[in-house]
Structure formats: structure tokens, C-alpha cells
Amino acid sequence: MTLSEDTRPASTLPYTQPVLKATGLVKTYGRVVGLDGVDLELYQGEVLAVIGDNGAGKSTLIKCLTGAEIPDEGQLHLQGSPVHFKRPQDAKLYGIETVYQGLAVSPALDIASNLYLGRELRKPGILGSVFRMMDTKTMRSNSKQELDRLGISTLQDVTVAIENLSGGQRQAVAVARAAAFGSKVVVLDEPTAALGVRESNQVLELIRRLRDQGIPVILVSHNMPHVFDVADRIHIQRLGKRAAVITPQSHTMTEAVAIMTGAATA
Amino acid sequence: MTTNTSQSSTPAAAGPEGGGVDLATEFLDRSTPLSRIRNLLHRYPALSPGIVLVVAVIVFGVISPRFFLANNLSLITQQVAVVGTLAIAQTLVILTAGIDLSVGAIMVLSSMVIAQTASQNHVPAALALVLGLLVGLAAGALNGVLVTRLKLPPFIVTLGTLNIFLALTLLYSNSASVIGQNIPALITSTGATFNVGGIGITYGVVAMLVLYIVMAFIMGKTAWGRHVYAVGDDKESARLAGIRVNRVLLSVYVAAGAILAIGAWIQIGRADAASPNAGNDLNLDSITAVVIGGTSLFGGRGTIWGSLLGALIVGVFRNGLALAGLDVLYQTLAVGVLIIVAVSLDQWIRKVRK
Ligand SMILES: Nc1ncnc2c1ncn2[C@@H]1O[C@H](COP(=O)(O)OP(=O)(O)O)[C@@H](O)[C@H]1O
Numbered sequence A: 001m002t003l004s005e006d007t008r009p010a011s012t013l014p015y016t017q018p019v020l021k022a023t024g025l026v027k028t029y030g031r032v033v034g035l036d037g038v039d040l041e042l043y044q045g046e047v048l049a050v051i052g053d054n055g056a057g058k059s060t061l062i063k064c065l066t067g068a069e070i071p072d073e074g075q076l077h078l079q080g081s082p083v084h085f086k087r088p089q090d091a092k093l094y095g096i097e098t099v100y101q102g103l104a105v106s107p108a109l110d111i112a113s114n115l116y117l118g119r120e121l122r123k124p125g126i127l128g129s130v131f132r133m134m135d136t137k138t139m140r141s142n143s144k145q146e147l148d149r150l151g152i153s154t155l156q157d158v159t160v161a162i163e164n165l166s167g168g169q170r171q172a173v174a175v176a177r178a179a180a181f182g183s184k185v186v187v188l189d190e191p192t193a194a195l196g197v198r199e200s201n202q203v204l205e206l207i208r209r210l211r212d213q214g215i216p217v218i219l220v221s222h223n224m225p226h227v228f229d230v231a232d233r234i235h236i237q238r239l240g241k242r243a244a245v246i247t248p249q250s251h252t253m254t255e256a257v258a259i260m261t262g263a264a265t266a
Numbered sequence B: 001m002t003t004n005t006s007q008s009s010t011p012a013a014a015g016p017e018g019g020g021v022d023l024a025t026e027f028l029d030r031s032t033p034l035s036r037i038r039n040l041l042h043r044y045p046a047l048s049p050g051i052v053l054v055v056a057v058i059v060f061g062v063i064s065p066r067f068f069l070a071n072n073l074s075l076i077t078q079q080v081a082v083v084g085t086l087a088i089a090q091t092l093v094i095l096t097a098g099i100d101l102s103v104g105a106i107m108v109l110s111s112m113v114i115a116q117t118a119s120q121n122h123v124p125a126a127l128a129l130v131l132g133l134l135v136g137l138a139a140g141a142l143n144g145v146l147v148t149r150l151k152l153p154p155f156i157v158t159l160g161t162l163n164i165f166l167a168l169t170l171l172y173s174n175s176a177s178v179i180g181q182n183i184p185a186l187i188t189s190t191g192a193t194f195n196v197g198g199i200g201i202t203y204g205v206v207a208m209l210v211l212y213i214v215m216a217f218i219m220g221k222t223a224w225g226r227h228v229y230a231v232g233d234d235k236e237s238a239r240l241a242g243i244r245v246n247r248v249l250l251s252v253y254v255a256a257g258a259i260l261a262i263g264a265w266i267q268i269g270r271a272d273a274a275s276p277n278a279g280n281d282l283n284l285d286s287i288t289a290v291v292i293g294g295t296s297l298f299g300g301r302g303t304i305w306g307s308l309l310g311a312l313i314v315g316v317f318r319n320g321l322a323l324a325g326l327d328v329l330y331q332t333l334a335v336g337v338l339i340i341v342a343v344s345l346d347q348w349i350r351k352v353r354k
């Protein structure tokens, strides 16, 4: 399939290799086929949108790319080297951060604890090394700074438990965590699903800013205007396969939807 | 979006760090006094058992003048020491949304190994204690492996291992107790008493309190403690956040096993003997203490200290009702009512979540 090669961002032609490259990903759940041999390339400095009908395998694809699921078949390459993610932790170690659909935040923990969950900072000196004490103060002030830096104004107090936040604010926490720690790739599965117009725009702005900082973003979304607004390229997923890769310039929204639903081919 | 300038009308709902008006106040401040109480209880799970304990102590003190006698208070602490220790192990497991029906059985198995190796095999006392610890660790590890590898519900796993450990204990001990005289002093020293303001306190009680302090620190201040809460709160979220869920679960059961072995040591001192039947009630009594202590059976919510309060509440109720001259059956009745009230309260408190 050479379609995706043709639609790479012009600036990356002709030598750049993909930051993240998946080939022939297969994932089955019993008799249900989630992914049926999917390829995907993500290049430096781009926003790659992934669209598709419900059940097309978008979330399964994201999980297989980020260690949340182990694909039955297929390869992953990160900057040209093969990688095998056995768990989300593995992908995180490579700087790949993900917001999973349905939000993976812990309701009873506060915002700062959620941002640092699984990578808590320890106090300096023996308090940290021997007594394993967390540096709660630093984690809180860093969290606050990070939220400010990301322009997420709706979260003021990082000591509030997630369960006391609105759906949009929870989503903001999940997005902030990915944006704060994603040093190589940021992956967002339906990050604006629960958000209002203003909050959605903040997330889109955040995605652009990440791209401008050189961090490529994979964005799964149902919202065509959002996709056509921020995406450099659009991966269309259909029935567990990649149906096409298009760009906002090469196709209209109507055409994209037609490919998505099988009414047309690219 | 409301602006954040309103002066708080509920200072009580502000965080423990103070800090004036914060978002928490704004969010938790949902008008009716009832919901405000609920939010407060939600934020501080040990609050309701704390209140119950204080009220119970006052009421029983008023009913029976003997309640506040030094001897009686000393007795209550001793009665609470073993179940209070087992409740720590139980709290860890319940915080992960599990349950451990085998805590009493593990404790007894460990205590028989300690007593018998020291008395019959003439193993040095310290080494006997280490052997007891190893038994506790191994038993906890078995529970943990079964829960994480076979993906069986903790209830079923520990129901099975409860019977296995029980049978092993009877086999190993020939169903016979070891009396205190035959056990080295180091091992029974947990039953020795010293005086604090006229109240006799055993070293076993001190050991329990030290365990509470250590575990409260670990749960509140270390990443491991936080991961235990996260796993109990929402396993899948914890996994996706990069936490090795199975590793955390396994470590919880192993840690519980270690705590139970210390419980075994305390039990031998308390009873001045090691008996293969000593743990039968403790499996459920530890769950009772944890639940009354405000820890949610759904996981992720509760505190270590709450379980001490829960154990004390049960101890004070039993003691107070007995002093009041009521039959033992009323103690059982009271504990039953306490459990139902505590679980109903938890159910109500959890509705804070949207
Ligand atoms: N854990 C799972 N168990 C069984 N089937 C699953 C599981 N996850 C996804 N699937 C199935 O795989 C297919 C793709 O699902 P998904 O990737 O969630 O689609 P999308 O995100 O595009 O809506 C669907 O048919 C779905 O039912």
C-alpha cells in the first residue's frame, strides 16, 4: 500500500522514517475480529487523525500501539527499531503517552496523584531512598505548573479528588497527563467526547501546541470538523482494516464519511 | 461555571492543609446539610467510626461505673490486640476490592509453627519466630498467586485456602495445643505487661500500635500505598496508568501474610498458649473491624486507622454490654447491627460520586 507514502507531509519527504510504524496488526477477541491486519505510520511533527464507525477498531488499534493490548500478529517500530510493548508501562518508558477512551483516571485519587500515578516522585535523601516517602509537595506544585502551562484553566486545586470533578474536567486531567509526560508521541482516543465547545477548543489548541513542539499526535475522534481542523493526515479505519489515508486537502468531509461507511473508496 | 470568589460557608469541608477557599469547597458545597455531612464523611472515612467509638465509650462509661476502671481498660486493649492486628492485613486486601477469609487460619498456622518448633524441635526462639514469619509469607503468597494467576475471586480463593490452612494446622499440631510453660519467654513476651498511668499495657498491644503506625505511613506516604488504593479504586484505570496491577495485588497478600505472622506472635502471648482453634472467629471478626472502621468493600476507600477504630468499637461494645449484665447474645446482636449500619452508611457515602 503506497497511499500513505504519497500523503506524507511534504516537509518530511523524502527521507524521514516514521516515528511510530505499525504493520499488519491483528487482534481478535475470541471470534470477534478487532483488528484485521492494520498498518499505520505516524511522522514527526504531524497530527494523524483516526476516524471510523463504531466498532471499526479504532480503540483496539490505539491499545495495540500503546501496550494496553498485545496484538496477535504484526510489528511495531519506533523510530525504525522494533519494539514490543507488553504493558502500558513499556510504551510510557519510550515516551508514548495515551488518553484511553473512557478515561483511565482513578476517581478516589486527587488530580496531582493522578497526574503522577505510576511515576511518583520521591523525597530527596534518605526519606526518599530508605523510607520511600513520596514528594507530595513537589508533585503538587509541578502539577499546578503543568496545568497552567497547558492552559487548562478549569482545574485550580490539584488536591481535589477526581470524583468531585465534572466530566469535562476529568477529561482535562487525562489529557494533561498525556501532554505533560508524552515526550515522543501523544495518543488521544476521543478526548473531546465529554467536552463542551470551549473545552474542546482548548484540547484542540493543546494538540496543535504539541505538534508545534515537535511531538506527533494520534487523535481518534468522531467529530469531523475537529478532525478536519487539526489533522495533517487522516487514517480511515473500517471493519478492522485501514480503508484509506487521506488529508483534509485531498478529500472533503462528505467524502471521508463515505469511505468510512463503505459508500465509496479512496 | 461559577466563579471561585464565594467565601466558603463550610470551613469544615476545606482540606486538611487549610489553604482557605479551594475548589474542593466549591464542589463539595452542595447546599443541603445532609449532603454536606455526606461529603465530609466521604472525605474522611475514619470520621464516623471515630464518632461511634467516642459515643460508645461515653455511654458505656455512664451505664457501668466499672467500665473506666484501669483493669477493664487494660482488658479491652488486650482483647483488641489480635483482631486489631489481623484487621490491618484485612484492610490491605479489602482496599484492593478483595476479601481475605483466611487471615485467622494463616495466623493460627503460623502460631503453631512458632510454638511447636520452639517447644518440640527446640529451635531457638528467634528462629522459631522467623519460621512463623516465613509460613505467613508463604501462605499470603499462595493466596496472592491464586488471585492473580488464576484470576479467581479473592472470596473463593481464600475460602479454599482457609480450609487448607486449617487442615494443615490440625495435621501439623495433631490437634493439640502448646501451653505457655513449654514456649520460650521471648515468644510469650507479647503477653507481658507494663504500666501506663495505672493501666496495664501488654507488649502485644504495643506491637499492634507500632504496626498501625508503620502501615498508616506506608499507605499514606509511599507510592506503593497509593498504588494499592488505585488498584482497588479502578483496576483497569490503574493498569492503563502504568501500574503493574498483579504485582501490587500479590505484594498486598504477601504483606498481609507477614502482618498475620506478627499477629501470631501477639496471639501466643495473649493466650499464653498456641491453640489450633484460636483463629476460627478471627477470620470474620477482622472483616467486621475493617467494615465498621469505614473501609469500603468496593475497594479504594478507607484508612488503616479506621480499622483500629473498628476493632476498638467491637471490643468496647462487647465489653460494655457484658458489664451492663447483658447476655452474650446481645453482643452478637449489636455487632450484627453495627455491620449493617456501617455498610449502609458506606453505600450512602459512595453516592457522592456522580
Ligand atoms: N475487550 C474486548 N472484548 C471483546 N471484544 C472487543 C473488546 N474490545 C473491542 N472489542 C470488539 O472489537 C471491535 C472493535 O472495537 P473498538 O476498537 O472499540 O472500536 P471503535 O473504537 O472503533 O469503536 C468491536 O467489534 C468490539 O466489540
Ligand SMILES: [Mg+2]
Binding pocket: A058, A059, A060, A101
Ligand atoms: Mg473507541
